[in-house]
Amino acid sequence: MFPEDPKAAGQHHRSDLEPGDHKKSSSNTCRKLPVYFLTLFVVLCIGLLVFGIVVRPKAPSFQMAEVSVKSLNYSSDSTGGGGGPSSASLNATLVARITVSNPNFGRFEGDNATVRVVYSGALVLGEKKVGPVRVWSRGSKRLEVAISVGASVRVVNGSEVGVNGNFTRDVRLGLVRLIGQGRLSGMVYLMGSGVKRRKTEEMNCEMKLNLTSRLVQDLVCG
Ligand SMILES: *[C@@H]1O[C@H](CO)[C@@H](O)[C@H](O)[C@H]1NC(C)=O
Ligand SMILES: *[C@@H]1O[C@H](CO)[C@@H](O)[C@H](O)[C@H]1NC(C)=O
Ligand SMILES: *[C@@H]1O[C@H](CO)[C@@H](O)[C@H](O)[C@H]1NC(C)=O
Ligand SMILES: *[C@@H]1O[C@H](CO)[C@@H](O)[C@H](O)[C@H]1NC(C)=O
Ligand SMILES: *[C@@H]1O[C@H](CO)[C@@H](O)[C@H](O)[C@H]1NC(C)=O
Ligand SMILES: *[C@@H]1O[C@H](CO)[C@@H](O)[C@H](O)[C@H]1NC(C)=O
Numbered sequence: 001m002f003p004e005d006p007k008a009a010g011q012h013h014r015s016d017l018e019p020g021d022h023k024k025s026s027s028n029t030c031r032k033l034p035v036y037f038l039t040l041f042v043v044l045c046i047g048l049l050v051f052g053i054v055v056r057p058k059a060p061s062f063q064m065a066e067v068s069v070k071s072l073n074y075s076s077d078s079t080g081g082g083g084g085p086s087s088a089s090l091n092a093t094l095v096a097r098i099t100v101s102n103p104n105f106g107r108f109e110g111d112n113a114t115v116r117v118v119y120s121g122a123l124v125l126g127e128k129k130v131g132p133v134r135v136w137s138r139g140s141k142r143l144e145v146a147i148s149v150g151a152s153v154r155v156v157n158g159s160e161v162g163v164n165g166n167f168t169r170d171v172r173l174g175l176v177r178l179i180g181q182g183r184l185s186g187m188v189y190l191m192g193s194g195v196k197r198r199k200t201e202e203m204n205c206e207m208k209l210n211l212t213s214r215l216v217q218d219l220v221c222g
Contacts, residue, residue, distance in 0.1 A: 057188040088171035101140035110186030120165030125149035180205035
């Protein structure tokens with residue numbers, strides 16, 4: 001009410017000239033109320049916008065932290081032409097420790113995801129469903145997933161059937177390059193605001209399965 005006073009005083013001066021001014025002055029205060037609400041609304045909107053930019057929802061990280069070998073069988077024969085194997089077979093159960101880390105101030109509700117182990121991009125050796133996963137604000141969650149992987153590959157006329165790589169040679173040499181893939185999609189619910197956003201993260205982890213030591217080595221997630 002205090003800032004009103006000078007204006008009200010000014011109108012009193014003019015009220016000498018116009019007799020109907022007293023009524024106008026009181027209705028002025030009433031007309032200002034929507035202006036205050038509008039200003040408050042705009043300030044709130046700007047606040048929310050700044051909040052949204054500063055605390056932008058981010059995708060959680062979705063990676064394999066460690067992979068161990070639970071069981072492993074493999075074979076390769078060397079009766080193929082050129083001294084190389086004519087076929088190779090590999091069966092294993094890999095146990096992957098997967099971490100989902102949520103960098104947001106607010107919980108993440110992930111959908112079900114599928115984690116795959118592939119050889120050379122195209123040959124899917126095995127897959128497993130994980131989730132649904134919920135990770136609290138700025139927390140992380142560990143999942144342990146056992147994935148059965150296996151493939152039998154034949155060599156016909158010097159090239160492997162259905163594989164874009166050197167599977168038979170890799171099995172023979174005892175070191176098989178594998179890729180762990182997956183896609184995790186879910187909702188980030190920012191704390192204190194009604195903001196929710198869908199965020200998706202891809203897993204892409206390269207590793208080498210050493211058949212003689214029965215260990216997964218050189219695990220690198222990109
Ligand atoms: C792997 O499993 C397949 C089918 O389950 C089987 O045909 C193959 O002989 C197995 N290979 C080894 C080395 O155990
Ligand atoms: C490996 O072979 C053994 C015996 O043949 C079998 O009991 C086991 O289930 C096999 N493991 C895998 C992962 O295929
Ligand atoms: C996710 O998987 C669980 C079981 O693990 C199942 O009950 C649920 O229906 C699945 N949700 C979706 C959206 O597929
Ligand atoms: C393998 O090569 C021979 C001769 O080069 C050809 O006759 C035969 O069709 C080939 N087989 C396949 C499966 O490509
Ligand atoms: C397979 O091995 C051969 C011989 O070392 C190489 O020339 C070729 O590029 C390899 N293929 C793949 C897909 O790695
Ligand atoms: C695989 O493991 C064996 C036994 O531990 C080791 O001698 C070999 O160097 C390993 N292979 C590679 C490529 O690291």
